Amino acid sequence: MRIAHVTDVYLPRLGGIELQVRDLAGRQRAAGHDPIVLTTTDGPRPPGGAERPGALDEPPVLRLGRQARTVGFGPYRAMHDRALRASLAAQRVEAVHVHVSAFSPLGWTAARVAAAEGLPTVVSVHSMWHDIVPLVRRYARWHAAAAWPVAWAAVSSAAAGAVRAALDGAPVAVLPNGIDPEDWMTPGRRPAGNVPTLISVMRMVRRKRPRELLRTLLALQRGHPGRFRAVLVGDGPLLPGLRRDLAAAGPGTGIRLTGALDRTSIRTVLARSDLYLAPAPRESFGIAALEARSAGLPVIARAGSGVADFIQDGVEGWLVHSGSDLRATIAALLDDPARLAAVAHHNRAVAPRVHWQAVLETADALYAAAAARHSGRLGQLLGSPA
Structure with missing residues (x-):
């Protein structure tokens, strides 16, 4: 499966999201998927498109910074819907996995665009929204995000509770970070x-x-x-x-x-x-x-x-x-x-229960759930059974 991992922040910037996205995409690549990372974080820019992986556990990376505009603070940049839609199409993406934190302009746009394009879409929240639930809820209601045909997830039960509150009770799964x-x-x-x-x-x-x-x-x-x-x-x-x-x-x-x-x-x-x-x-x-x-x-x-x-x-x-x-x-x-x-x-x-094999299986199940959500939504729009 051609999976686009969309993240506002990525290597060479160091942080939890950056490393987990790299590791998840790399593990999926080793397992037979065809992942690519889409990010606005600057890095090496070889001519002709995506950075090719240097090892089996490194996914290719497409850096979109030239097509984006700076917003807010730090490394964050936003893209117009049309440009992001074109990038997803050019990469022949079959599923989109969006990784967001407290402030992720690229991630939110990617989730909305991918869902509208009919791509199975998973949104993973990597941070605690407890202190910003009212702000996120206002934004989510403005865009009707809880009704998007996407599968929502967070990295822990605690994080999932705040996401669920921000989305007015929408179901939120737990997709933990991976480790061996x-x-x-x-x-x-x-x-x-x-x-x-x-x-x-x-x-x-x-x-x-x-x-x-x-x-x-x-x-x-x-x-x-x-x-x-x-x-x-x-x-x-x-x-x-x-x-x-x-x-x-x-x-x-x-x-x-x-x-x-x-x-x-x-x-x-x-x-x-x-x-x-x-x-x-x-x-x-x-x-x-x-x-x-x-x-x-x-x-x-x-x-x-x-x-x-x-x-x-x-x-x-x-x-x-x-x-x-x-x-x-x-x-x-x-x-x-x-x-x-x-x-x-x-x-x-006693080894911990959290390990990469369980994470990969949960991610695959979320992609299947996202595809089912989109199929059900399409069936409702066409007047056929979901």
């Missing part, structure tokens, strides 16, 4: 008696709460001096300020800010760690937390976030309701290492 758990499994067991290492991997941006996490860790070190080490991995606009805050705390905190690391390096750090922290209350999925859980680490995350889809409280980790709960839970585990070890043993013995 075995790629993250770490051998052996850490020696008993070692000072535990806490780790978190995130983009250093406000919504991920890195500053709040650093303050929590510094406060814990004052109350539990020398009882743990911590590693915060990631880059972003808040990183220079975090480094200043850590330097101001003085030596001997046991906390390290690494900046960005590649996947291989992150696996190495996870193998030397004991507990993963996911402090963001608006985490739509939490791929880094899933990677850590696959590596055998217990996870502390916020209840109501997407992480709750694969972390059961007291089984694979703990779900907390506030920053103070997070601090109290870490402190309790430092005082009860056997409790931490029991959950780590479970996570090493």
Whole structure:
């Protein structure tokens, strides 16, 4: 099947959507589909159309930036319906998979145009809409989006609830991000008696709460001096300020800010760690937390976030309701290492349910559902049974 993955943001820009779209399209290509990524994100522009893949797991990419106009802020650009329709036709697309976040002008246009053109269309929401439900609902009602013959999905149950509210109760499936758990499994067991290492991997941006996490860790070190080490991995606009805050705390905190690391390096750090922290209350999925859980680490995350889809409280980790709960839970585990070890043993013995094969099967089912929705809509318009 010729599948067009439409996304406002894509590599070489780094982020969760960018990597997941690349990985999903690459996996589909390896499975026998014929995917292509359509994006307005700038990148290499070879003459003659789409960038060809460099490896089996890399999809071709068609960059539409020259046909788009800048809107809003950041990398976002919008396209006229006619130009986008022509691009889909030129690529002989059989199904369209649109990936949207909180602000996705290309994605919304692609969903509307593809559905109107009779192409089976899936819209995946990769972010938490809880804070913008009234705004999205107004936009969706203006365009009658809930009535489009598309299949709606979100990356977690928490994210799906907000999408459902914005679409006035339209059905929304869960299409999680993909992972190969075995790629993250770490051998052996850490020696008993070692000072535990806490780790978190995130983009250093406000919504991920890195500053709040650093303050929590510094406060814990004052109350539990020398009882743990911590590693915060990631880059972003808040990183220079975090480094200043850590330097101001003085030596001997046991906390390290690494900046960005590649996947291989992150696996190495996870193998030397004991507990993963996911402090963001608006985490739509939490791929880094899933990677850590696959590596055998217990996870502390916020209840109501997407992480709750694969972390059961007291089984694979703990779900907390506030920053103070997070601090109290870490402190309790430092005082009860056997409790931490029991959950780590479970996570090493039991693989998570989220994996690429399940994601690919769910995506195929959504394409079939989108085709059925369009056929039913066409039957209604023609006066025949759906």
